[in-house]
Amino acid sequence: MNFNQYKREISAAIAFLVLLIVVGIASPSFFGAGNLGDLVINNAPFLLIAIGMTLVILLGEIDISVGSQFAVASVLAGVLAKSGVPVPLLFVIIPLIGVAMGAINGALIGWFKLPSIIVTLAMLVAWRDGLRWVTEGAWVQNLPSNFQWFGLGQSTGQIVIVAIPLIIFLIFAWSLRNLNIGRAIYAVGSDSEAARLAGIEPKTITFGVFALMGGLVGLAALLNAVRFNEIPSNAGIGLELKAVAAVVVGGAAITGGRGTLIGTIIGVALLGTIGTALTFLGINPFWEKAIQGVIILAALVSDILLRKYEEKLSTDANR
Amino acid sequence: MSEILLKAENIQKSYAGVKALKSASFELLSGEVHALIGENGAGKSTFIKSVTGAIQPDSGILEVCGNKITENSPTFSKSLGVAAIYQQPALFPELSVAENIALGYEKGGFFGRVNWKKRREKAKELLDQIGAKISPDAEAGSLSMPQQQLVEIARALGANAKILILDEPTASLSEEDTNNLFRVIRDLKAKGVGMIYISHRLEELPQIADRVTVLRDGETIGTKEVKDIDRDEMIRLMVGRELSQIFPKRDVRQGEIVLELKNLGSKKAGVKNINLTVRAGEIVGIAGLVGAGRTEFARAIFGLDEADSGEVLLNGISIKNSHPRDAIRNNIAYLPEDRRKHGVILDLPIASNVTLASLKILSGRFGLNFAKEKELAAEYTRRLGVKTPSIHDSVSTLSGGNQQKVALSRWLLTKPTVLILDEPTQGIDVGAKSEIHNLMTELAEQGVAILMISSELPEVLGMSDRIAVMQGGTIVKILDRNEATQANILALALGH
Ligand SMILES: Nc1ncnc2c1ncn2[C@@H]1O[C@H](COP(=O)(O)OP(=O)(O)OP(=O)(O)O)[C@@H](O)[C@H]1O
Ligand SMILES: [Mg+2]
Numbered sequence: 001m002n003f004n005q006y007k008r009e010i011s012a013a014i015a016f017l018v019l020l021i022v023v024g025i026a027s028p029s030f031f032g033a034g035n036l037g038d039l040v041i042n043n044a045p046f047l048l049i050a051i052g053m054t055l056v057i058l059l060g061e062i063d064i065s066v067g068s069q070f071a072v073a074s075v076l077a078g079v080l081a082k083s084g085v086p087v088p089l090l091f092v093i094i095p096l097i098g099v100a101m102g103a104i105n106g107a108l109i110g111w112f113k114l115p116s117i118i119v120t121l122a123m124l125v126a127w128r129d130g131l132r133w134v135t136e137g138a139w140v141q142n143l144p145s146n147f148q149w150f151g152l153g154q155s156t157g158q159i160v161i162v163a164i165p166l167i168i169f170l171i172f173a174w175s176l177r178n179l180n181i182g183r184a185i186y187a188v189g190s191d192s193e194a195a196r197l198a199g200i201e202p203k204t205i206t207f208g209v210f211a212l213m214g215g216l217v218g219l220a221a222l223l224n225a226v227r228f229n230e231i232p233s234n235a236g237i238g239l240e241l242k243a244v245a246a247v248v249v250g251g252a253a254i255t256g257g258r259g260t261l262i263g264t265i266i267g268v269a270l271l272g273t274i275g276t277a278l279t280f281l282g283i284n285p286f287w288e289k290a291i292q293g294v295i296i297l298a299a300l301v302s303d304i305l306l307r308k309y310e311e312k313l314s315t316d317a318n319r
Numbered sequence: 320m321s322e323i324l325l326k327a328e329n330i331q332k333s334y335a336g337v338k339a340l341k342s343a344s345f346e347l348l349s350g351e352v353h354a355l356i357g358e359n360g361a362g363k364s365t366f367i368k369s370v371t372g373a374i375q376p377d378s379g380i381l382e383v384c385g386n387k388i389t390e391n392s393p394t395f396s397k398s399l400g401v402a403a404i405y406q407q408p409a410l411f412p413e414l415s416v417a418e419n420i421a422l423g424y425e426k427g428g429f430f431g432r433v434n435w436k437k438r439r440e441k442a443k444e445l446l447d448q449i450g451a452k453i454s455p456d457a458e459a460g461s462l463s464m465p466q467q468q469l470v471e472i473a474r475a476l477g478a479n480a481k482i483l484i485l486d487e488p489t490a491s492l493s494e495e496d497t498n499n500l501f502r503v504i505r506d507l508k509a510k511g512v513g514m515i516y517i518s519h520r521l522e523e524l525p526q527i528a529d530r531v532t533v534l535r536d537g538e539t540i541g542t543k544e545v546k547d548i549d550r551d552e553m554i555r556l557m558v559g560r561e562l563s564q565i566f567p568k569r570d571v572r573q574g575e576i577v578l579e580l581k582n583l584g585s586k587k588a589g590v591k592n593i594n595l596t597v598r599a600g601e602i603v604g605i606a607g608l609v610g611a612g613r614t615e616f617a618r619a620i621f622g623l624d625e626a627d628s629g630e631v632l633l634n635g636i637s638i639k640n641s642h643p644r645d646a647i648r649n650n651i652a653y654l655p656e657d658r659r660k661h662g663v664i665l666d667l668p669i670a671s672n673v674t675l676a677s678l679k680i681l682s683g684r685f686g687l688n689f690a691k692e693k694e695l696a697a698e699y700t701r702r703l704g705v706k707t708p709s710i711h712d713s714v715s716t717l718s719g720g721n722q723q724k725v726a727l728s729r730w731l732l733t734k735p736t737v738l739i740l741d742e743p744t745q746g747i748d749v750g751a752k753s754e755i756h757n758l759m760t761e762l763a764e765q766g767v768a769i770l771m772i773s774s775e776l777p778e779v780l781g782m783s784d785r786i787a788v789m790q791g792g793t794i795v796k797i798l799d800r801n802e803a804t805q806a807n808i809l810a811l812a813l814g815h
Binding site: 198 | 409431
């Protein structure tokens with residue numbers, strides 16, 4: 001393995017280990033089986049969103065509408081379940097609804113060449129306020145009993161919730177490195193005009209990635225919703241910040257073309273742990289968002305420093 | 320009998336306000352190297368972009384291998400067997416060299432599997448073929464410009480194309496690399512590949528091309544067998560008039576020593592033990608192969624890479640440039656090699672680009688003097704013949720050579736004490752080239768000390784008072800104007 005190539009991922013892993021050690025020393029009960037299990041289950045659906053965000057950021061774009069998409073998908077999942085749609089069918093419908101929401105972003109960004117930050121900002125507001133208007137802020141309650149844990153009971157349900165994201169993670173991590181489509185994403189993110197000249201269609205790739213992002217958000221919303229007996233209509237607020245933070249901490253360049261899913265899963269672990277870790281350290285968890293912001297900044301700054309260092313190394317190595 | 324691979328008739332293309340192509344016609348046979356020449360902005364790159372589908376022509380007939388093409392795109396032309404090296408590098412900076420090369424030739428659908436081992440082997444093979452010493456695992460963005468050019472060539476070769484288009488492939492290549500490229504071109508020719516070859520180095524053409532087509536102001540002026548046309552005739556067809564002097568070297572009275580380098584070295588830049596003096600009014604040419612350290616040497620003087628040993632004396636006083644800011648304060652100017660990365664700001668208007676380094680001259684009591692900016696920019700764009708409808712257009716709308724003229728005007732305007740020019744005339748047509756050489760001579764007459772890096776030997780021989788030959792990061796010999804020849808420079812550069 002080439003350590004140099006993965007040094008961003010390695011630094012994220014070290015940061016994660018340091019966090020674990022600090023929390024472990026301050027409060028050994030953090031490592032209780034119950035707590036660790038909760039942590040994994042809480043963050044498994046989020047991993048899906050971070051996977052999608054990785055693809056988006058590899059393209060050099062950003063999607064800040066994921067939190068609102070998540071809320072729409074969650075509420076729809078609840079409403080459909082209540083109206084009697086069987087659970088297996090929900091696994092098809094809800095991701096497709098996500099794909100549809102993502103496709104709107106993808107079309108505007110890919111084909112109409114609008115900047116992703118503006119498009120997804122507009123969508124963030126549109127979905128969120130549209131949902132508030134329709135639900136009038138009411139939560140979805142009295143969910144049918146076969147909805148919670150997919151009717152499989154808590155322990156099996158939990159396994160499903162963790163297994164699906166992990167399997168999808170493995171598929172994506174492998175494909176991103178080993179399939180042409182994966183490399184095409186890197187190429188477009190690195191230089192989209194050069195990609196076009198090399199016979200790759202940046203528009204199609206951009207559209208596809210945003211649609212896929214929506215699909216992953218839909219699936220994440222479904223996996224998350226079955227854990228509770230009611231669905232808040234304001235679900236997923238601030239999810240975009242957390243997802244971007246996880247991806248950037250994992251070493252992806254915000255300008256596109258560089259990053260790996262290995263880095264992202266480390267980022268998810270780090271970001272997912274911070275909230276709980278704060279509680280164990282006796283710090284007010286309201287600090288979590290501020291810390292996420294600081295982490296994004298720290299990751300960006302260290303990226304620039306690393307890049308300067310690499311430039312120096314490469315000019316040295318060229319001798 | 321060779322078949323017709325490409326036939327283009329009356330291709331037209333307009334950009335807002337500019338007719339880039341009025342009526343371009345061209346024909347390419349299998350096993351032929353067909354040169355396409357013309358002044359900067361004549362429409363050569365626009366023509367080849369129409370062939371590859373990178374842009375859509377407004378009208379005209381295009382036939383590739385007998386197929387009439389209506390809807391073209393890079394993907395489509397690739398599937399017909401067309402590969403191209405564009406004038407503006409089109410590499411993926413974050414990806415490895417092997418991957419960059421693979422993206423040129425691999426077809427395979429979206430869900431095709433990537434074979435990393437094979438990619439690396441193939442990249443190595445292609446790079447070896449053109450004699451490029453570049454690791455397939457290097458990140459493309461970390462390579463120097465000539466190295467990137469070599470990677471592009473390897474990529475285009477890998478495509479196994481029937482039609483290979485080369486838009487100024489040798490603009491930043493040295494003699495040795497150029498010869499390697501020519502060897503490969505001859506091999507491909509024997510295999511029946513048809514090649515369109517664009518170059519401003521007209522003296523290359525008899526070595527490599529069979530026919531030559533001249534484009535002027537977007538129109539095809541004519542096609543000739545290379546053996547039936549000489550350099551003067553080509554130039555006459557290109558510019559539509561006679562051009563007399565090509566390298567107008569005038570004797571300039573030399574003054575005091577302005578710049579003196581004593582054992583200069585920089586670990587970061589990879590240069591060492593450089594000893595050189597440049598007098599006021601003197602032009603010192605720097606020759607050497609790609610990788611000999613010419614650009615790196617300039618970077619060390621200019622403070623882009625810090626010099627960590629030896630001494631730089633300016634007018635006898637020791638100075639230290641640890642940052643370009645220091646160099647500029649010491650009145651040293653540097654025209655970088657890579658114009659798109661460092662030479663021009665593509666999205667700014669031409670006028671602002673020209674005057675960017677001379678804002679001091681322009682600023683009056685009430686901010687910038689825009690009338691003066693306009694006047695200066697207009698003068699320089701006229702003298703160098705920058706082809707544009709307006710100096711307020713952004714530089715990105717200019718042809719490659721015209722962008723280079725803008726980059727160069729910026730530094731010619733500053734009247735520095737020491738002027739370092741790195742490949743000043745790359746991609747510039749013969750007419751403008753002699754005007755640039757005129758301007759260089761004028762600056763020399765005003766007492767500027769000039770260091771000129773160029774991989775074009777005739778230019779080095781024509782313009783320099785003395786020639787420093789570099790090899791392995793240091794100057795191996797300094798030749799006087801009258802003792803230098805192509806042969807002895809090349810021998811020194813190769814380390815013989
Ligand atoms: N995107 C664009 N927008 C507006 N004008 C353009 C654009 N691209 C090219 N042009 C104009 O089209 C004309 C032809 O340009 P082209 O790049 O084909 O010239 P060229 O023959 O390749 O010149 P060079 O030798 O300098 O590379 C020029 O006048 C240029 O300014
Ligand atoms: Mg051109």
